[in-house]
């Protein structure tokens with residue numbers, strides 16, 4: 001079978017899924033960065049469009065992206081494109097025959113698929129589209145069941161379902177290379193997961209976070225607010241060793257009330273390790289332990305390749321940390337006296353994000369990534385509200401809308417240098433945290449927004 005592995009200077013077309021729009025390009029960029037490749041979209045690529053053309057890649061690069069991406073559905077070696085079928089034809093006729101011929105040999109088998117976005121074509125119209133490609137020099141035999149090569153004609157009818165044009169806005173033709181990992185969303189659905197909680201992270205978003213964090217084989221990944229370990233499940237799937245902490249004893253030890261309907265108490269083996277076992281990645285489990293994220297227990301060193309987490313916002317779980325109301329100042333050296341009695345006190349969002357960034361600056365390796373969710377009250381959001389740290393570069397900031405007034409943003413940062421003394425102290429007084437310092441006012445609005453959405457007062 002002919003292969004184009006190692007060939008470069010080709011254009012590749014990615015067909016992206018039309019959900020989680022904001023997360024798609026940062027995911028592709030992160031996966032390219034994992035291979036040390038730049039993100040070079042070609043001129044014809046349009047925002048929000050499900051089709052993305054990329055330059056400067058090899059087929060191997062594209063296969064590697066597709067082996068990880070949950071935002072991309074399929075990838076094609078792009079042979080031609082245009083606004084009309086006429087333009088497509090001239091573009092295809094200009095495509096070098098030496099690039100086509102290895103896949104059109106007499107002794108090969110092939111199939112042509114027709115895919116339309118935002119329009120359904122009748123069967124006879126699909127056949128007409130295929131017949132109209134008779135100018136291409138196919139010499140092999142058609143095999144619908146198990147072809148050696150699959151080609152695809154893709155027609156884009158825009159993104160407005162209420163205003164579908166008669167003719168496509170853009171048309172592409174290419175050779176299919178690989179499908180993405182959309183199947184992981186179904187196979188890892190929390191609906192069928194062994195151990196779940198009220199805030200278990202959705203499988204698709206867990207894999208997106210893992211990709212934004214550039215998690216790779218043999219990495220050590222840490223989740224300081226681990227809950228039921230959904231993020232550890234996704235990271236372990238891509239070969240990372242995983243560990244986490246949570247303040248809640250019952251969650252860490254898989255005890256207490258069950259989050260399942262028709263089940264009062266958790267069963268004997270409902271825990272994070274069993275979740276990894278369910279997906280065949282138990283060997284990647286390092287451990288989880290009960291610990292308060294505001295008071296890290298780790299030896300100070302750049303221990304983690306990625307920190308990936310979904311902190312509590314006080315919506316469905318409380319934002320608490322250990323400590324007495326009277327004793328709210330941290331000793332400067334971070335050492336707590338042995339007589340300390342760990343009663344709990346409120347953990348303000350401003351402190352939580354400040355602690356998380358500071359922790360990441362100290363415990364990530366240089367080049368390692370922090371990926372976390374930031375709650376947003378939309379009417380007052382501005383980019384300056386995103387917490388920054390001198391040791392962490394902001395890589396992406398993607399919105400997931402929850403209601404007209406509320407959303408959460410997936411923030412990805414990369415460690416660029418080891419902290420010096422002034423770095424950790426400087427950012428705590430940074431005015432950029434001020435939006436979160438007014439924690440109560442902020443949370444009140446955040447809560448009332450969510451209440452409006454759900455029609456409840458007890459969220």
Ligand SMILES: C[S@@+](CC[C@H](N)C(=O)[O-])C[C@H]1O[C@@H](n2cnc3c(N)ncnc32)[C@H](O)[C@@H]1O
Nearest residue numbers: 199200201225227228230246247248292293320
């Ligand atoms: C949004 S949940 C995380 C859900 C998790 N991603 C999952 O898939 O199950 C936040 C978790 O943070 C924990 N938590 C709250 N305050 C904490 C603290 N101060 N330190 C560590 N964990 C804390 C809660 O017990 C809760 O399990």
